Amino acid sequence: MDVRAQVSMMFHLDKCIGCHTCSIACKNIWTDRQGTEYMWWNNVETKPGTGYPTKWEDQEKYKGGWEPISNSVKLKATDKLRGLTNIFHQPHLPTIDDYYEPWTYKYEDLFNAPAGDDQPTARPISLITGEHIDINAGPNWDDDLSGSGIYARNDPNLDDITEAEKQVLFEIERLVFFYVPRICNHCLNPACVASCPSGALYKRGEDGIVLLDQNTCRAWRFCISACPYKKSYYNWSTGKSEKCILCYPRLESGQPPACFHSCVGRIRYLGIVLYDADKIEATASASEEDLVDLQKEMVLDPFDPEVIKQAEKNGVHFSIIEAAQKSPVYKFLKVWNLALPLHPEFRTLPMLFYIPPLLPVLGHVDNGIYNIDAEGYFGNLDKARVPMKYMANLFTAGDEEKVRNVLEKLLAVRLYKRAEQVNDISPDLVKEALEKTGLTPEMCEDIYRLTALPTYEERFMVPPMLREYAAEAIMGDPYSFKAEAGVGGFKGRPERGL
């Protein structure tokens, strides 16, 4: 058992209101510079939809992530041989049109235009060429347009959904959508790190944040192809790639990242988890149906004396272990089994998890009685207007049962609280719902508390960043100069770059 600490995240999608405050907070701090205009390290997309860059989930197009090969994995976009022999050839990079051409408006025309019959206007101009452009795309161009033919219908997650289910989904009067905020997942098996011929990307030893060394980057842009989430970007002005740094300077001063801090819906949670790094290769190469369970199994019980002993042996400070014991992410992920990774089939082992939304699964009140139809209290889940298969394609590599389990628990908590506060559901029914989902009244109270009423400190268990103890473990790939140099306390682990 090789116990490491990882800052991990959880987003509760039922709470996201799609306000984009998170994206703006990040933009103002990190990507408000020349060359970064089109970058949104944090973006929020409407689902169903094609996202940013467009159709990023389509790995036939972009070849991101890993594919399994006899008990191991290899990068889809490139491997050692292809990378070195073909270093100038990057056929799967997104183009600026896949993102969008960033623009501003020529505001000075409003003041400087000569007097005339027509009112002056501020026309859009490209932030790349400085020329006038007609705007036809943006980072959230499909916001709330789930029912439109251009966006939702081209969502790659709909590929294996029946025509009948699609018809229900797109009936305009039954239009339904939800938001998926996305940042870099600071993966345990980061494809970006393993793909970089220069060894510029690395995973910080003490907290697992994935960083990109600007001095080492040589603009090969392999990380951009390799990241299946398209969360590494190329800065055309500096000639270097860039990515989300999880606001590590803020974390080091005890503050959560800006997108977390500013989140209006309070959907975001952050905490440390301890995991077993010995299981990275076996987990990443597992069969699709086992990926979610095995990734959760990698996350260890921070109260287990053996885990604590091994963690301390690896140099994890006890204050970090204490932070892991209070981590809200650990509770959602392991104690209550409510959180799921986004596209586990990309095999990067993302450490940002999501609670899938219940969406419009609602009962109604008849004559003062909460109506639960004859199919039973969970029957409504099958009438959810986003098909279960669609949710499964997003969060469980297609396993509908795993999504259903999470949604049943969320519904059981709602029934429990409704019975308590509105008193129009029979106690027997609530008891049955809890038994079916394996929840206890105490768990329902805890889930309700951490979902609906959490304090700032409960949402963000920012670990103490003990830089003086930090060992720079390099999750380097076989080409990484740093991995070869064995920088830091974790030498001789080239397999960590899988």
Ligand code: SF4
């Ligand atoms: S592979 Fe994972 S760690 Fe690397 S940029 Fe993509 S999401 Fe981030």
Ligand code: SF4
């Ligand atoms: S700030 Fe929070 S609620 Fe608003 S879009 Fe971002 S994640 Fe959603």
